[in-house]
Amino acid sequence: MTIRVGTYNLHGLRDSVPALARVIADARADVLCVQEAPRFLRWRARRAALAAASGLSVATPGRVGGVAVLVGPRARVLHAETRRLRAFLGLERRALAVAVVQAEGARLAVGSLHLDLHDAARMRHAVEAVALMEDVAARHGAAVVLAGDVNEHPHRPAWRYLAGRLADCYAVAPEGDGLTFPAGKPSARIDGVFAARGTHVVSCGGVRAASADLTGASDHLPVVAELRVGH
Template sequence: MTIRVGTYNLHGMRDDAAALTRVIAAARADVLCVQEARRSGRWRARRAALAASAGLAVATPGRVGGVAVLVGRRLRVLHAESHALRPFLGLERRGLAVAVVQAEGTRLAVGSLHLDLSAPARMHHAAEAVALMERVAGAYEAAIVLAGDVNEQAHQPAWRYLAGRLADCHAVAPDGDGLSFPAASPSARIDGVFAARDLRVVSCGGVDAPIADLTGASDHLPVVAELRVGH
């Protein structure tokens, strides 16, 4: 069985709502890790409606950090939790959302993360998130998949740390150039999916959607990894 795990920075859900819905539907994700999800003004209802429009449901609680994990009907949600990461004076509060899902006897602990523009905060939160993921994965005997907006590129410290602990899915099985920001003229790969090394990465790349929708929906492009699970 192949599971599609994606990551998408929603830019606060303040751009073209119809285009955003179409892009998420085009991603065909079984699990979608989102960042900059709505955090005010009927945020629960807005998140739920967006997820439902693409056949998904919001699995994780809370609004901390604007991160959430959306899950499709093919998967069973065993557990979900959200964490506020260590605060840094003067910086936005960051969070980690985690959902443990099961498909054909395989369990995945999937986390959504949005790292800061500050390099020291990024590095600390990357390590903190991995430690939290390892704790949850260990409790449920699940393989880790951590995805999100890293706010730096593959040669920089936090990305290198994540890629040292987990497999950078695009580096393993690239589909396209992987560039994700800015959406209108992508020049940087700052959004990624990282998976436990015992998971088979089939491919990792962008979403086949009209350019007008991709540029109208958000300032980031989504990234989706296909992972082979089970036998």
């Protein structure tokens, strides 16, 4: 069976929330990693309302780092947590949101990550996130999937590290042009889904949604990987 795992930077819900909900629904993700989710005023209610409008629910606790994992009805949540990553003086606090899910016999440890614009912090957090994901996956007998806004190009060190430890799903089975930023005129692939190498990547690319919704929902475009785990 296949599981659809996606990633989407929500731009703090500063754009059209109805368009955002439609794009998320069109993604048909069983598990969706989000970044720049609301984390201040009424953050729980705003996250829950967006998820519900998109046919999903919020799996992970906490607001730190603006990261979260949303799940669809096919995914049963076995474990969820949000872990703070190393603090860097003067930089935004980053975190990793993790949900261990089971869907029709396949078990995945899915992490949502938003890396910094600062080179050293970005690399440190990439290494830290992979170690945390491997630990959670080992404890729960799950395959790792790490997704998010990497904030750099695929030839740069942090992306290369992630793609060295896990498979860059788009590079394995590309669908569409793969560019994710900026949404209105995309010129860079800075958002990605990375999966354990034992996972078969069926496809990975953008979401088939109305052009007006994609440009009106966020400054990023979503990415969805279709994965086959097990037999």
